[in-house]
Amino acid sequence: xxxxxxxxxxxxxxxxxxxxxxxxxxxxxxxxxxxxxxxxxxxxxxxxxxxxxxxxxxxxxxxxxxxxxxxxxxxxxxxxxxxxxxxxxxxxxxxxxxxxxxxxxxxxxxxxxxxxxxxxxxxxxxxxxxxxxxxxxxxxxxxxxxxxxxxxxxxxxxxxxxxxxxxxxxxxxxxxxxxxxxxxxxxxxxxxxxxxxxxxxxxxxxxxxxxxxxxxxxxxxxxxxxxxxxxxxxxxxxxxxxxxxxxxxxxxxxxxxxxxxxxxxxxxxxxxxxxxxxxxxxxxxxxxxxxxxxxxxxxxxxxxxxxx
Amino acid sequence: xxxxxxxxxxxxxxxxxxxxxxxxxxxxxxxxxxxxxxxxxxxxxxxxxxxxxxxxxxxxxxxxxxxxxxxxxxxxxxxxxxxxxxxxxxxxxxxxxxxxxxxxxxxxxxxxxxxxxxxxxxxxxxxxxxxxxxxxxxxxxxxxxxxxxxxxxxxxxxxxxxxxxxxxxxxxxxxxxxxxxxxxxxxxxxxxxxxxxxxxxxxxxxxxxxxxxxxxxxxxxxxxxxxxxxxxxxxxxxxxxxxxxxxxxxxxxxxxxxxxxxxxxx
Amino acid sequence: xxxxxxxxxxxxxxxxxxxxxxxxxxxxxxxxxxxxxxxxxxxxxxxxxxxxxxxxxxxxxxxxxxxxxxxxxxxxxxxxxxxxxxxxxxxxxxxxxxxxxxxxxxxxxxxxxxxxxxxxxxxxxxxxxxxxxxxxxxxxxxxxxxxxxxxxxx
Numbered sequence: 015x016x017x018x019x020x021x022x023x024x025x026x027x028x029x030x031x032x033x034x035x036x037x038x039x040x041x042x043x044x045x046x047x048x049x050x051x052x053x054x055x056x057x058x059x060x061x062x063x064x065x066x067x068x069x070x071x072x073x074x075x076x077x078x079x080x081x082x083x084x085x086x087x088x089x090x091x092x093x094x095x096x097x098x099x100x101x102x103x104x105x106x107x108x109x110x111x112x113x114x115x116x117x118x119x120x121x122x123x124x125x126x127x128x129x130x131x132x133x134x135x136x137x138x139x140x141x142x143x144x145x146x147x148x149x150x151x152x153x154x155x156x157x158x159x160x161x162x163x164x165x166x167x168x169x170x171x172x173x174x175x176x177x178x179x180x181x182x183x184x185x186x187x188x189x190x191x192x193x194x195x196x197x198x199x200x201x202x203x204x205x206x207x208x209x210x211x212x213x214x215x216x217x218x219x220x221x222x223x224x225x226x227x228x229x230x231x232x233x234x235x236x237x238x239x240x241x242x243x244x245x246x247x248x249x250x251x252x253x254x255x256x257x258x259x260x261x262x263x264x265x266x267x268x269x270x271x272x273x274x275x276x277x278x279x280x281x282x283x284x285x286x287x288x289x290x291x292x293x294x295x296x297x298x299x300x301x302x303x304x305x306x307x308x309x310x311x312x313x314x315x316x317x318x319x320x321x322x
Numbered sequence: 323x324x325x326x327x328x329x330x331x332x333x334x335x336x337x338x339x340x341x342x343x344x345x346x347x348x349x350x351x352x353x354x355x356x357x358x359x360x361x362x363x364x365x366x367x368x369x370x371x372x373x374x375x376x377x378x379x380x381x382x383x384x385x386x387x388x389x390x391x392x393x394x395x396x397x398x399x400x401x402x403x404x405x406x407x408x409x410x411x412x413x414x415x416x417x418x419x420x421x422x423x424x425x426x427x428x429x430x431x432x433x434x435x436x437x438x439x440x441x442x443x444x445x446x447x448x449x450x451x452x453x454x455x456x457x458x459x460x461x462x463x464x465x466x467x468x469x470x471x472x473x474x475x476x477x478x479x480x481x482x483x484x485x486x487x488x489x490x491x492x493x494x495x496x497x498x499x500x501x502x503x504x505x506x507x508x509x510x511x512x513x514x515x516x517x518x519x520x521x522x523x524x525x526x527x528x529x530x531x532x533x534x535x536x537x538x539x540x541x542x543x544x545x546x547x548x549x550x551x552x553x554x555x556x557x558x559x560x561x562x563x564x565x566x567x568x569x570x571x572x573x574x575x576x577x578x579x580x581x582x583x584x585x586x587x588x
Numbered sequence: 589x590x591x592x593x594x595x596x597x598x599x600x601x602x603x604x605x606x607x608x609x610x611x612x613x614x615x616x617x618x619x620x621x622x623x624x625x626x627x628x629x630x631x632x633x634x635x636x637x638x639x640x641x642x643x644x645x646x647x648x649x650x651x652x653x654x655x656x657x658x659x660x661x662x663x664x665x666x667x668x669x670x671x672x673x674x675x676x677x678x679x680x681x682x683x684x685x686x687x688x689x690x691x692x693x694x695x696x697x698x699x700x701x702x703x704x705x706x707x708x709x710x711x712x713x714x715x716x717x718x719x720x721x722x723x724x725x726x727x728x729x730x731x732x733x734x735x736x737x738x739x740x741x742x
Contacts, residue, residue, distance in 0.1 A: 102461055131463040142458035145450070146373075156462050201458075214461075369592070375599045383602060419617050484606030491609040494617060517619025518646055518653075519699075526613050 055080035055212065055244045056101060061110035063093070063100060070096055072268040073110070078261075083238050083245040085259035087252070088266050089290065094248040095139070097265075098214050101246070102136060103127050114212070132160055135205030139217040141197035143189035149176070149200050150185040156207045175203040179233060195226030199233070206237060212244045213237070219251040231258055252291060256280075264290060351546045358471040358545070370473040378439045378474065378541075379481030383488065385438055386431050390489035393426055394418060394496025401497075402505050411505075415512035416519040418497035423520065423529045424585065427490040429577050432536035435482050436569035440544035443474055444565040447548025448558040456549075471545050478541025479534070486533035490526075528584045535576060540569040627677040628655065629715040633689045638669045639700055639725025641691055646701040647673050654679060657702065673702065684709040690723035700725060 056078035063071040070093040078084045086094055099105045101112055103119040112119045117130060143152050153172045157163060163171070176182040179199040189197060198218065205213055218234065219227055235258045238245045249255045256262070256276040264272045264279065264287055272279060272287045279291060288294070305311065401417045447470065450456050456466040494516075501507040520526070544565045551561035614620045635641075638660060647655040655675035663670040673689075686707030693700050713719070 099457075104457060104460060128463045128465070131461055134461065136458065136461040138454045138458050140453055142454035144455055144459075145453070159462070159464050204462075372592075372596060372599055375602065376595045380598045380602045383605070423613070423617070481602070484602060484609075487606050487609035487613065490617075491612050513616065514619075516617055520618040521644060522614055522618040522620050526610075526618055 053080045054078065055115060056246070057113045058101075059110055059113075061100065061112065062108045063096065063105065064108055065096075069268055071107070074265065074268070074270055076263055076270065076273075078244065078246055080244050081238075081242050082260040083234070083247060083258055084261045084263065085247045085249060085255045086263045086265060087248075087250055087255060087290070088264055088271075090250065092265050093268070094250075094265070095216055098136070098216055098246070098248055102131070102134065102214060132156075132208060133210050134212045134214065135208070135210040136214040137198065137201050137205050137216060137218055139220060141189070141192075141194070141201040143192075143197055143201055143204070145189050148186055148188050149181065149192070152189065152200060153204045153207055156204065160208060171207070175207055176200075178206075178237075179203045180229070193226075195222050195230070198222075198230065199226075202230075202233060202237075206241070209241065210243070212246070215245065215247040215249070217249055218247065219249055219254050227254060234258055252293065266290075347550070350550065351542070354467070354471075354546055354549065355475075355542055358467040358475055367473065370469070371476055374473045374477035375481060378443070378477045379484060382435060382438045382481070382485060386434055386485045386489050387492050389430060389434055390422075390427070390492035391496040393430060393489075394422065394493030395500045397421060397426070397493070398497035398500035398505070402501060402507070411501075411507050412511035413515055414497070414501045414507050415494075415514075415516035418501070419494055419516045419520050420525060422490045422493040422497075423525045425577070425581070427486050427493060428529050428532040428536060429573060431486040431489045431533065432482060432540055432573045433570055435478075435485060435537075436540045436544070436566055436573065439478065439481075440540050440565050440569055441562045443478070443541065443544040444548040444551070444562045445558055447471070447474075447545060448551045448553070448561055451549065451551065452553035452555070452558060471549060474545050475541050478544070479537045482537030482540070483530050483533045486529065490529070524584075528580075531584075532577065532580050535580060536573050539572045539576060543569045543572065628674045629677050629680045630658070631673045631675060631713055631715075631717055631719060633671050633673060633702075633719040633722050634663060634666065634668050635671060635689075635691060635722050635724050636668045637724040637727060638671065639691055639693075639727055641671065641700045641702070641725065645699065647675060647704065648701060649679075649704045649706070654704070671702070680715065681712050683713045685711040685713060685717075686721055687713060687719055688721045688723065689719045691725035693726065 054077045056076070058074055058076040058078075061071050061074040062069075074097070076086075086097060088094055096105065100107055101114070101119070103112075103122070106120050111121075114130065114134075117126075119127065119130070122130060143149075144155065147155065150172055153175050154168050157168050157171060161168075172185070173182055176185055179202055181196060181199055181203070184192065184196065184200070189200070192200065215234065218230055222230060231254050234245065234247070237243060238258075247255060247259065259276055262273060262276055262279050263270055266286060272282055272284055274282070279287060282288060282291070397418050398414060401414050402411055405411045405413055405417065447456075450466075450470065456470065459466045459469060498512060502509045502512050547561040547565045547568070551557045641657065641660065643657055643660055645657045646653045647657060655673055657671055658674045659672040661670050661672075662668075675683075683704070684707040686709040688705045688707065690703050690705070691700055692703045707721070
């Protein structure tokens with residue numbers, strides 16, 4: 015059935031998958047390549063974006079190094095997901111540019127953009143599994159569209175990816191039968207199906223129970239090391255993100271407030287940074303939505319009645 | 323006085339803005355149609371199209387055939403009571419066949435199709451949008467217009483004419499049941515009057531052309547509403563309603579225009 | 589993959605229903621015959637008034653349909669209506685030259701058609717010949733007018 019080339023390819027993928035596999039991580043033999051200097055993979059320059067009258071970004075500058083886990087954090091509603099969509103080329107900025115591996119994402123033709131996207135994987139908050147396909151077909155989807163591999167080969171690759179996320183046994187389930195955590199793991203298997211160079215994670219930890227949260231954290235970490243991936247994580251779960259991120263960017267009010275390693279940010283004295291990192295309810299980011307003073311809102315009407 | 327002027331100026335501005343919005347969304351819909359219609363042939367396109375044919379066509383067959391049967395029967399019953407006053411009940415076959423082929427089959431089948439398949443298409447695509455499936459498809463490097471929208475568009479375009487033909491056949495048979503079997507119109511004159519008056523090109527052909535136009539319009543509206551909606555549960559339910567309303571209006575309006583062109587000697 | 593097979597079967601059946609329906613409409617409802625166009629021949633007849641005769645109207649002989657009206661046009665020479673008939677080819681060489689063509693009405697208000705009645709001439713009509721002996725349509729208004737003027741003169 016298999017000629018020699020397929021056989022070598024098969025064993026190569028098998029070994030490689032074993033390395034990325036969560037179960038046998040301690041027996042890994044693959045050398046993790048650690049570049050000595052950080053080569054920028056994504057460069058964001060002076061990015062402006064607004065939706066209607068609402069300005070979301072006002073001049074964002076970012077450099078995301080190759081082969082590292084970079085986290086983008088910030089309070090809810092600061093447009094972190096929008097930033098990922100700008101990187102993925104789904105939205106076009108008003109000003110500024112995003113370069114991935116030297117290519118300006120928003121100047122590419124549609125075809126070139128789709129070619130570039132083959133090198134990216136994205137994990138959506140909801141998993142975004144295709145509801146008309148089962149788990150197996152979901153993971154096989156990128157392989158089927160972008161490669162001409164024969165069916166047995168696709169099958170083996172899908173099994174390896176599913177093994178890596180521990181869901182080989184769930185291959186015949188439909189997405190509706192999966193729990194949220196399982197759906198996200200299947201989506202992760204799908205995102206790495208084509209062995210991308212870059213993975214964008216959109217809120218990977220939201221709404222997970224502690225066990226699947228731990229599993230996900232480990233998976234992301236392992237995948238990044240085993241595949242020498244560049245990872246961008248958008249999140250506001252501080253503890254988990256700090257535990258796996260090499261670099262952190264903190265955005266608020268449409269601008270980068272602070273960046274650095276988790277360690278330097280922890281010691282940062284900027285009140286906005288420390289409020290976020292340490293989760294304090296009061297600080298420069300107010301707890302209350304802007305309103306008139308409490309006293310006037312409650313008693314204003316009563317006093318107005320009394321005055322009459 | 324001045325505030326009155328200001329008020330009406332604001333109203334005119336709002337009207338203008340609404341007009342611009344409408345034009346804009348019409349333009350989006352046109353571009354959308356052009357982009358998805360070209361994306362049909364691919365290695366997998368066939369099986370995707372087949373799946374949609376099953377969903378859009380085969381599953382709508384039952385409701386369309388049953389409605390066709392009843393409409394044919396009612397038509398024969400009503401026609402008979404009118405024609406018998408003139409002693410012209412032999413013309414029943416002609417009346418049933420012509421009204422079905424020219425008007426009722428294309429229009430009623432299209433309305434049923436909008437309600438049964440169109441709203442389901444909108445809801446399905448809308449749900450795919452709301453759960454980020456379309457975005458994630460785009461990020462995998464697959465154009466959702468080609469993968470999701472094109473097979474549905476083509477399936478709708480092919481199925482509605484078939485459904486319309488089925489509707490006519492069953493309706494004419496229903497008319498036969500009521501007219502000939504029940505009311506006692508002579509069987510020979512039912513068929514021969516029909517054959518003498520129905521022209522294949524002018525009546526059957528034009529009916530099929532009508533249903534092709536309706537098919538395009540209804541599926542276009544359905545998939546566009548699904549693709550363009552606000553991805554929330556409220557947005558989906560609104561878009562589904564809009565699909566049924568817009569496509570019903572479009573079908574009835576276009577029917578008048580097409581009838582005027584085809585049979586009205588325009 | 590079994591589900592996909594039944595689906596394919598269903599869609600195939602669906603398409604078949606469409607094709608069969610179209611065939612039914614063609615043959616049974618519009619009365620097309622598969623061998624129609626080849627074996628007919630053409631005859632012309634001039635009428636001074638055709639009333640409500642339409643193209644595709646029936647041409648009958650003793651009540652049996654033997655052909656159809658193909659075209660109706662104004663003859664610019666005589667200013668009357670030239671009607672082109674297409675008759676079954678079994679009748680070619682069978683109809684006498686003095687065959688009469690009359691425009692008749694089915695019932696009181698029904699459609700108008702052409703009735704042929706055979707003459708006694710030994711010569712026969714061939715393809716492209718012209719029927720000389722014609723009877724125009726009865727126009728109700730003219731009949732009424734005649735009736736009234738008769739009444740008045742009486």
